[in-house]
Amino acid sequence: MKFVVSSSALLGLLQTTNKVISSKNTLELRREMNTIQKDLDTMRRRREELSKLFKRLYEDNVLGRVTDEQYRMLAGDYTVEQKALEEQIPEKEARLEKLKAASANVNTFVEKAKQYTAIDELTPELLRLFIQRIEIGERDVKYSRNASQSIRIIYRDIGTLDSAMQPDEKQPKLLPPLSEVISFPA
Numbered sequence: 075m076k077f078v079v080s081s082s083a084l085l086g087l088l089q090t091t092n093k094v095i096s097s098k099n100t101l102e103l104r105r106e107m108n109t110i111q112k113d114l115d116t117m118r119r120r121r122e123e124l125s126k127l128f129k130r131l132y133e134d135n136v137l138g139r140v141t142d143e144q145y146r147m148l149a150g151d152y153t154v155e156q157k158a159l160e161e162q163i164p165e166k167e168a169r170l171e172k173l174k175a176a177s178a179n180v181n182t183f184v185e186k187a188k189q190y191t192a193i194d195e196l197t198p199e200l201l202r203l204f205i206q207r208i209e210i211g212e213r214d215v216k217y218s219r220n221a222s223q224s225i226r227i228i229y230r231d232i233g234t235l236d237s238a239m240q241p242d243e244k245q246p247k248l249l250p251p252l253s254e255v256i257s258f259p260a
Contacts, residue, residue, distance in 0.1 A: 103177045110170045114163065121159045128152050179231040186231075206230045 128149065135145040186203055211224035 103173055107170060107173050107177070110166055110173065114166050114170065117159050117163050117166065121156065121163070124152050124156050124159070128156075183229065183231040204229060 131140065131145060131148055131152070134140040135142065140148075183204075206228045209226040209228065211226070213221040213223050215221040
């Protein structure tokens with residue numbers, strides 16, 4: 075079965091994708107990575123402070139400056155906060171690593187695209203460079219030459235950015251930026 079895809083449509087889509095990725099995505103990723111890094115630094119500092127506070131509290135209890143009841147109450151609060159931080163820090167670190175990987179993939183794609191700033195003709199080399207695969211869906215009406223089909227383009231390094239085009243659409247719908255598409259725990 076042979077599929078004919080307009081080279082001008084793919085060429086336009088590649089140019090649009092390059093513009094969208096280079097302008098929006100890198101700025102949003104940097105902002106999110108900076109906020110997560112600041113949160114991580116704050117959490118690590120607080121974890122260290124809690125360790126010091128716990129040691130001082132124990133020493134004060136031993137020396138009789140703090141009653142046993144006060145010690146139990148404060149130690150319980152500090153322990154709960156420490157456990158929460160111990161759970162949140164690895165989650166934030168994992169999220170930051172995923173964002174860094176996504177940023178690296180986008181940067182790789184953009185660097186490839188910068189080599190071809192003026193794409194006038196869609197060649198097989200360009201297709202292999204930018205596109206991992208093209209998925210073509212079933213026809214609405216079997217055995218019809220004019221029936222519509224959905225087309226999904228999966229790009230190298232960044233994955234899918236567009237949704238399937240409908241027959242009456244002239245431009246593809248672009249999905250939200252990667253930071254919104256990739257779901258990370260808060």
